[in-house]
């Protein structure tokens with residue numbers, strides 16, 4: 001290893017349109033958030049692997065000699081990183097005592113970490129300490145799992161020497177090939193946490209900005225006008241794994257009913273993209289904003305049809321609509337976060353009153369900024385003292 005300490009970060013995301021449908025090969029539009037996850041990887045000579053996850057109160061370590069036998073016959077890097085190595089995962093589940101149906105926050109984070117660590121360092125297990133801290137709420141629909149997996153992937157690949165670190169002053173970001181590698185490993189982590197992820201979250205976490213995602217094809221939409229988004233966290237916990245699987249069951253039970261719904265959501269994503277294109281070309285008119293708002297309402301109804309709504313999200317829609325604002329859930333639904341579209345001219349007093357009312361419902365609510373950069377390497381000098389303090393505490 002050339003460097004003793006690695007710092008990386010990755011952004012969260014909001015899905016504007018296409019959650020759930022995107023799992024079934026339909027179009028989604030998603031954009032990165034200004035809230036990030038930060039990771040510090042330190043190479044040591046302790047003969048141990050440590051993971052510190054203060055957001056979820058998890059601090060664990062293992063002797064490398066205890067982990068080594070798990071690698072017998074490991075083939076995790078084969079198959080173009082499309083499928084998980086089921087044997088390695090099974091051995092890991094036995095080793096950690098994490099059952100297959102577990103959706104427990106800590107278990108999922110630990111399993112994703114150990115799987116990626118063992119796979120990336122399969123040839124020679126290294127002593128490392130990894131500390132992760134995030135500004136994102138965990139498990140609320142803002143892609144905290146993807147930001148976590150993108151950071152793990154980037155840091156482990158950097159420490160292993162598969163990715164150049166630190167970047168030279170001439171390089172603004174990792175190469176396209178390196179970014180693709182980070183994304184593919186992050187997708188493996190998402191598979192462990194989510195079961196059957198579409199890949200949209202890790203794509204946004206890796207590349208950042210505004211993306212159209214369709215069956216694994218990622219198209220950056222760099223020309224999109226800046227949108228003002230109010231984010232509301234209902235704080236109702238939910239499991240994307242369970243919700244994604246429930247939607248799949250519903251599609252299997254009522255294929256002729258549900259497939260048109262997925263198709264319609266895909267059409268909503270395309271109509272939204274077209275409207276944003278017109279806005280970029282001709283400026284944001286009131287008519288175009290009317291269309292964006294109607295599309296939000298249509299999609300929210302569709303998500304309710306899929307069974308991923310929640311009374312807290314109904315409350316969000318009702319409170320905001322009373323002030324002429326349109327909202328929908330974002331991410332897996334069943335609680336978690338919702339987005340509300342603000343117009344450029346939406347008055348600050350309207351936003352303030354809406355935020356107050358939503359807070360009175362027990363929700364967290366704030367205007368966010370979107371389009372943040374994707375995965376980044378940092379020198380310790382480039383990180384804020386607060387973040388460094390947290391990452392250095394363990």
Ligand SMILES: Nc1ncnc2c1ncn2[C@@H]1O[C@H](COP(=O)(O)OP(=O)(O)O)[C@@H](O)[C@H]1O
Nearest residue numbers: 053055105108109134139140141142143144145
């Ligand atoms: N900061 C973090 N530290 C540790 N694990 C995290 C962190 N952020 C996310 N995770 C992992 O990701 C899971 C949450 O992901 P998920 O349920 O997909 O929600 P979302 O991605 O919408 O936030 C957690 O259960 C945990 O395993």
Ligand SMILES: C[C@@](O)(CCOP(=O)(O)O)CC(=O)O
Nearest residue numbers: 019020141143197198331332
């Ligand atoms: C429901 C889904 O479309 C998005 C889930 O997002 P989140 O994990 O709730 O942030 C699943 C996926 O795309 O893999």
Ligand SMILES: [Mg+2]
Nearest residue numbers: 143144145146
């Ligand atoms: Mg997630």
